[in-house]
Amino acid sequence: MTAIPDNALPGPLSDREHRVLGEAGLALFAGRLVLDAQPPIDDAVLGAVAERCAGPLPDPLIALWRTAFGGRLDYDLRIDLDGQDVPLSFAELFYPDSDGYHDLWGWIDHECELAEESRPDWSGRLVHLPIGGFEYLERVYVHTAAGPDHGAVVCWRQGLPPGWELSTGDRAGRIADDLRALFGRLVLDQDPWEAQDGTGAEMRDAVDELGDSGDPDARSAAAKLRRLVQATVLDWRGALDEGTLAAQRRLRRLALERAAADDDVALLARLVAMGCDPAEEVGSGLSPLEVALLHRAWAVIPWLLEQGVPVENSLRVGAHAVDADLARTLLDRGASIDAGTVTRALENDDAEVVYLLSRAVQPDEGLARLGPRLRMLAAQAALAGGRLTAQSDETAAEREQRRSSVLTELADRFDPDRRT
16 A cells, blocks of 8 residues: 555656646645645755754655645545554645644744643754644654654644544554655545545546646646546455455455445445454444445445444434434444434434434433524424415424424423423
8 A cells, every 4th residue: 555556657747747737736746646736945944944853854855845845635544543543634734834724834833832841851953843734633743853763754633522422532653654655655545536525536626627728738747647646546346356355454444334335235245245344443433334324325224233233323323314213223222322312313304213312311411402402493393384284285294393392392301491
C-alpha cells in the first residue's frame, strides 16, 4: 500500500504538462495530487522555518515544499494508534497566510506555547514541526531533532468531548518513517469516477476541469493524473477474486462495508464463506449491521441477524430507519437505548417506533430536555393532520394524529412539570 504499481503508472509529465498543472493550482508529490498547491518555498522562508526547529529540516519535507509550499489533500488515510485502526484527516498542508484555523506560523507558535508551558527546560526549538492536518482536531508533524527518528512522521488526534459516543482521550503516535512513506499511504477507498461523492471527488473535479481545456497539454496532463489517482484506489475486488481478501484487514473491511451499504446479500455471504467476520468493525466504529441500518439495506439486515451478530449499538445508529417489528427484534436481542436513541427516533415517520423506544428508556435529564421539542413536533403533527383531514386523506390524517398523540404523551412523561 506504500507505492503505486509500476504497471499502473502513466508516463512522466512533460515540462509543458507541469506548467499547466501549476497554472491550475495542482502539483504532484510522491505520486499524490496536491490541490490548491501554493508556489514553492523560497530560501528565506525555508531558513526562517528551520530556525524554529531543533535540527535540520528533513529532506522529504524540503522536497515537498520545493514542489508546493502548502495546499490540500483529498485521500483516505488510516493509521494504527494504540492497536486500533483509525482514520486520520490529513487534509491540509499548512502554509503562511492561509485561511485555515491557523496558518503555518500560527501552528508553530501554538506548539511553542504548549512546549513552554509543559517543559520549563525547553530549548525554544521544536522537535516536532506541525506540517498539516485538519483544523484543530488532527495534526501531522515531522521529527526535526538529529538522531534515528529524524524525519519520522507523528500525529496527534483530539479526543471527543465527554458524553459523545465512542469518546476517547487525545492520542498520538508515530505513523511513518518519513514524509514520502506517509504520502505512499494516501489511498482511496472508492474510485471517484464511479462514486458520486466522498473522498477523491475534489480531485476528480479538478482533473476533469483540466481535461475539458482546449490546451492539448492540459488534456494529456489530465489523462495522466486520472490514471495516477485511480491507481491509488484500493482493489478489494481483485483480492476477492484472488482469494486473498480475508487476510487483508483494510480490504476485507471495505468489502464488508460495501456489501452492507449496497444491500448485497450474495456478496456478504461470499465474504463470510471466505472467512470474513460479519461483526467486524468496518469503519468509523460501525459494524456491517449498523452500516446496513444507515443505508436501509433491508435484505442484508435479517441475513446478518441470522448470523447472530451483536446488536448493542444498532438502535443508536438506526432508530431513524427501523420499523416497529425490527425495533422490537433488536430490543429483544439486547440493543441499548438512551436519550440519543430517542432523539434519532424522532426522525422516524413511524410513531410506533418512537413510542416503543421511548417507553423502553428511563426518563432522565437528557430526555427531560426533549420536552419542548416533543411538544413542538406534536403541534406540527396535529396541524398536518388537520390539513390532511380537510383534503379528505383520512389515512395520512390518522397517521399524523397518532404521531401527535404519541409525542404529546412522551413530552408529558419526560417533562411532567410542564404538562399542559
